[in-house]
Amino acid sequence: MSTSLDRLAARCAALLGPDAVIGDPVRLRTYECDGLTTHRAAPGLVVLPESADQVAAVVRACAAEGVPYVARGSGTGLSGGALPRTDGVLIVTSRMRRILEIDIPNQRAVVEPGVINLDVSKAVRPHGYYFAPDPSSQQICSVGGNVAENSGGAHCLKYGFTAHHVTACEVVTPDGEIVKLGEGPGYDLLGVFVGAEGTLGITTKITVRLTRVPETVRTLLAAFDSIESGGTAVSAIIGAGVVPAAIEMMDALAIEAAEAAVGCGYPAGAGAVLIVELDGPDGEVAHQFDQVERLCRDAGAFEVRVAADDAERALIWTGRKSAFAAVGRISPAYLVQDGVIPRTALPGVLARIDALSAASGVRVANVFHAGDGNLHPLVLFDDAEEGAAERAEEVSGAILDLCVEHGGSITGEHGVGVDKARYMPRMFTAEDLDTMQMVRCGFDPTGLCNPGKVFPTPRLCGEVPGVRKGPHPLVAEGKAELF
C-alpha cells in the first residue's frame, strides 16, 4: 500500500471514526466489483461516511494527497461505473440512507444518496404518491446511483428517466465544496450532472419529484409464437397512439430462466411474451386496454392474460424483474448487454442477433423495453470453459455494433462506465469526446473523481483537449448537418 493511502486511512479514521474505514485486504476485496463482475479491482481504502460534511472532508483529503476516489451506492450497477481504483478510495454511501423530508403538497421528497429507490415509494405510498424511476434493481439500488447513471426502468417509456424526476442535488464537487445544483436560472448544471456516472462530483442530497399513483393500473401478458409477431404487436400499439406505462418483451430463453427462478407461470411454449401495462384515469385505461388486447390478438397472440389484482400483476412483473439474475439458473455466467435501436428496427436487429448467436454458438437471451427500443440481450457462457468469456464478449460487442449501425446507441440505461468506454468511439468522433472531456475538466480539473470511466482514453490532470478547428468530421463526411 502506498504511503499516501496510509496517510489517508489515518486521516479518514480521524474524520469519520474507525468503524467507518475499511483497510484490511480481505474485507476490501468484497468491494472489488458491483453488479458487473467481469471487471474487478479491490479498492485501496473504503470509507462509509454518514453526512455530506464527511463526504466533503474525505474528498478534500483525497485532493490534498492527489489520490483518486470513486463513489458507490448499493453496488448494483451493470457497467462498472463504481469499479474501484486499487490506488484510490471508495466512498460508499450505504450509511447515508435517511429520508430527510417528505413534502406532499409540493410533490417532492429530499433523500440522502444511499436511500434505496423502492424505499422512497414505500414512504410516500400512504399519501398516494411514488417515485417513478423503477430499474429492475429498485428493491436495492440507491437513489444516488440512479442519479449517477440516470437510471430508467420498465416505466420510463411513459414517465421518463431519473433526470425527469430529480429537481435538485446537493453535490460535493471535486475540490471538496458543497454546492446545490438545480435551483434558479442559468446553465442547467443539474442536467449535466445527472447521468455523468459519478465523474463530476458526489451527490449528497437529492430532491426528487413524487408522482401521483395512477387511478387505475391494468396489466396484461400476451404470449406469441415468435419475437416477430410480438414486435408487430408493439408497433401496432404505439402506432395506434397508445402510450403504455410499459411494454416489455422477453424471448423463449429469458422466459425459461425466469420460470426456473421464480415460477412466474408464463404460458408454456411461448416464443415471446409481451407485458403491457396501462395506467391513468379509469375511462381512458379501460378504452385503451381493450384496444391493446385486440391489437395483441391481431398480431397473433395465442394467449392473453389480464392481471385480476395486485397479486397477479406482481407475479407477471416478478418474471420480468428477476430476469437478469434468473439467467444464473440456466447458465454459469452471462453478460448483460444494453443497447438501443429505433423501435421499427426491432425485428431486423433481432434476426441479426439470432444469426450472430447461431454462427458463434453463443446463446443469447433477450429481454427488452420494447416500447422505447431498449434491448437487453443476455449473452450466456460458461466461465469454466477456455475462451468462452472472450467469445461472449465478441458477440456482445457485435450486438452494440448492430445498434449503432441501425442508428441507435451503445447504452440505454446502464451507462458507459468502464465496460463500454471502449465502444464510445463507435458512436462519437474524437472531437465529440474532446468536447465531453472539456465539460468534465470544468468540474474536475485534476481528474481524481471516478477516473477511467466513460472515456476510452483517460486524460491526465491538466491535459485539457485543444479547441477543434475546421468543420466537424461528420459534417465533412456528409453524415450530419449543422443548423
Next chain:
Amino acid sequence: MVAETPRDRQNLLGDCVHCGFCLPTCPTYVLWGEEMDSPRGRIHLMAQREEGAPLAPMVQHFDQCLGCMACVTACPSGVQYDRLIETTRAEVEDEHPRPLRERVLREAVFRLFPYRRRLRAVRGPLRLYQRSGLPALVRRSGVLERISPTLAAMERLAPPLGPAPRLPERVAARGGRRATVGMLTGCVQGEFFPGVNAATARVLALEGCDVVIPRDQGCCGALSLHSGRAEEAAAFARATIETFESVDVVVVNAAGCGSSMKEYADVLADDPAWARRAAAVAAKTRDFAEFVDELGPRAERHPVPATVAYHDACHLSHAQRIRSQPRRLLAGIPELTVREIADPDVCCGSAGTYNLFQPEAAAQLGDRKAGTVRATGAELLVAANPGCSLQIATALRRQGTDIAVAHTAQVLDASLRGLGRAALL
C-alpha cells in the same frame, strides 16, 4: 452434512451473480450497510477462502450472519446460501481457534439448551430468582453485562416461568379420528413455554388427531446444526429419527426445530445406514400451522375479539416457506383482527443462539422489530417460534411497552375452547 467436493462448492459459490437483491433483506446489512456483512459479501469471502485467503478476518462476518435465510427467499439466482453458510460454519468450528472466554460460553450454551433435563434443573432456581427482587437489582447494576454480555442477554431474555405440567404420552382425538400424529415438544419450547405444547396437543386432538408425545424424545439438533456443530447435530438427528419413525406425521410447533428436521436428509446424506430413514422422517415433518391448515377446519371456531400482529419467524417463512397457512388459520377465527408488521422479511434478531452470542446486534434488531410491532397497535403478538417471542417481548419491554405474546396454537386453542380474549391477554 452433505460432503461437498471442491467442484460442488465452486458451483454453489458460482451461482451468485452479485446482483445485490439479497442486501435489503439481510439484517446485518440493514444495520451496518457493509458489504462483508451482507450475503453477497459473505459469499465473496467464502470464494476468497477457496482461493486460500486467511480465515481469521472472515470469522467475525460469518458469526454475525443470523442464518435467517431471508436472502434465500430474495435470491433470484437460486443461490443455496443455507448450505453454504452451514458448511462454512462447520469449517470455522474445525479450523478457527476461538478465545477461551468465547469457547467456555459456547460450550455452556451447547451443553445446556439441547438437554431438557438440564434445562429443567435450571427452571427451579430461575423461578426463585424471578420472584425475588434480584432481577431489578442485577439489571440496574449492570454486573452481568460486565462479566459477559451473553450472560446478561440470557438473564434479560428468560421468560417469566410458571408451573410446567407434564404432557401425557397420548392424547386421544375428539370426534372421529382423522390422523395419528407424533409431536415434538422441543427443548426450550417444552421447558420454558409448556403452555404452547399443551395448546398444540389440545388443538390437534380437537381437530380429530390422536397425538403421540413420546416421553423419551430429545433435542432435534437445530441449535447444533445452525452453529456448525455437524457431528453433534447428526447424533441428535439419529435419536430423533428413532423416536418418530413409527408415526405417520411429526408435528412441530417450533419453527427452528421444524426446519432442521426437514433438513435431516441432508444432515445424514453421507451415512448409508441412516440416509433413507432420515429422508423418510424429513418428508413427514410438518409445521403445526402447515399441518392444521392442510387438515382443514372441523372443530367450531369461537370468537376471540382481539387485535393481533402476526410475526413471520425466519425458520418458518424463509426456511420452510410457510407464510399463508398461519395467517389463514388466524383469519378463520371470528372477531380476530390480524395486522401485518412492516418489513416482515427482516429478522427480529433472535435467530437461535444469535441473541446470546451477538447480543449487541441482536438487541439492535430487536429494537427495530419492536418499533414495527408497536406501530401495528396490536395488543397481542403471535409468532411460531419461542425465541422470536422472547426476543420481541424483551425489546418491547426495553422500550416501555408490554405486549402479550402467544403461539399460533394458543390463539387457536383459545378459539376452539371458547375461552375468548381473556385467555391470551
